[in-house]
Amino acid sequence: MQIQNQTALVTGASSGVGRRVAERLAERGANLAILGRDAARLEETAAAATAAGAKVVMLPGDIADEAYVRRAFAEAEAHLGPPEIVVNCAGISLPERMTVETIEPTRWDEMIATNVRGTYLTCHLAVGGMKARGRGAIVNIGSTAAHVAKPGVSAYAASKFAVRALTDALIEECLGTGVRVALVSAGPINSPIWDKRPAGAPEPMPRENMLQPDDMADAVLWLIERPDRVRCDEILLRPVGP
Numbered sequence: 001m002q003i004q005n006q007t008a009l010v011t012g013a014s015s016g017v018g019r020r021v022a023e024r025l026a027e028r029g030a031n032l033a034i035l036g037r038d039a040a041r042l043e044e045t046a047a048a049a050t051a052a053g054a055k056v057v058m059l060p061g062d063i064a065d066e067a068y069v070r071r072a073f074a075e076a077e078a079h080l081g082p083p084e085i086v087v088n089c090a091g092i093s094l095p096e097r098m099t100v101e102t103i104e105p106t107r108w109d110e111m112i113a114t115n116v117r118g119t120y121l122t123c124h125l126a127v128g129g130m131k132a133r134g135r136g137a138i139v140n141i142g143s144t145a146a147h148v149a150k151p152g153v154s155a156y157a158a159s160k161f162a163v164r165a166l167t168d169a170l171i172e173e174c175l176g177t178g179v180r181v182a183l184v185s186a187g188p189i190n191s192p193i194w195d196k197r198p199a200g201a202p203e204p205m206p207r208e209n210m211l212q213p214d215d216m217a218d219a220v221l222w223l224i225e226r227p228d229r230v231r232c233d234e235i236l237l238r239p240v241g242p
């Protein structure tokens with residue numbers, strides 16, 4: 001579908017991939033509802049998107065909170081019209097490796113709530129209206145951790161396997177409705193997520209060799225803009241290597 005003049009709701013828009021996706025959608029003429037918890041950092045995204053000509057509604061809150069996500073959809077619709085594009089970028093990873101034995105239940109729950117429940121809630125609230133209007137695009141951000149689960153990342157891998165499963169089911173549920181659903185699964189991306197690690201914790205490769213947020217935005221925009229006849233369930237993006 002075309003991006004110009006559409007309403008796009010982007011989660012995780014205060015940082016990293018979500019911020020760049022929001023900015024790139026704004027540059028292509030979308031109006032934006034931007035979600036994330038940190039209002040000050042959302043402001044920075046809003047400023048860039050507004051400078052690119054977009055109307056922007058900032059909606060700070062916790063993506064796992066159903067009441068908040070419902071309010072965010074209502075506010076977005078009231079100010080910009082119903083979201084025709086939803087990009088789910090909100091997510092957390094573990095700051096350091098934690099085995100199944102060592103990860104605390106609260107930490108496990110936070111991972112599943114943010115990455116899985118958050119993605120489910122926006123899909124749940126968006127898809128009915130999109131189907132009724134016969135058009136829409138939902139892109140979820142997954143991970144290579146949903147392809148091969150490695151030791152020490154069980155919670156993150158479990159959450160991303162769930163996002164992949166949710167996305168696969170939703171793709172099938174939307175076939176023939178005019179609603180496109182897809183996943184971008186990625187290896188390491190140079191985003192502030194890596195800054196949350198303890199000082200000195202190893203990173204898989206130099207930041208400049210990782211994927212860049214613009215590489216993710218390229219994939220997201222490409223998926224949204226495919227003609228209706230094209231089905232692409234997943235783009236798997238990885239850096240070439242260290």
Ligand SMILES: NC(=O)c1ccc[n+]([C@@H]2O[C@H](COP(=O)([O-])OP(=O)(O)OC[C@H]3O[C@@H](n4cnc5c(N)ncnc54)[C@H](OP(=O)(O)O)[C@@H]3O)[C@@H](O)[C@H]2O)c1
Pocket residue numbers: 011012013014015016017018035036037038039041061062063064088089090091092093114141142143144185186187188189190191192193194
């Ligand atoms: N970076 C990588 O290497 C990598 C690799 C593969 C996949 N991914 C995935 O890419 C997506 C984007 O991550 P990123 O790399 O851009 O990381 P990031 O820079 O840390 O951004 C994460 C975003 O998620 C938001 N967020 C986190 N918890 C939230 C909550 N409870 N409620 C609302 N928003 C929340 C953050 O906003 P606030 O802090 O303002 O709440 C922030 O905007 C995530 O799904 C991540 O799993 C990342």
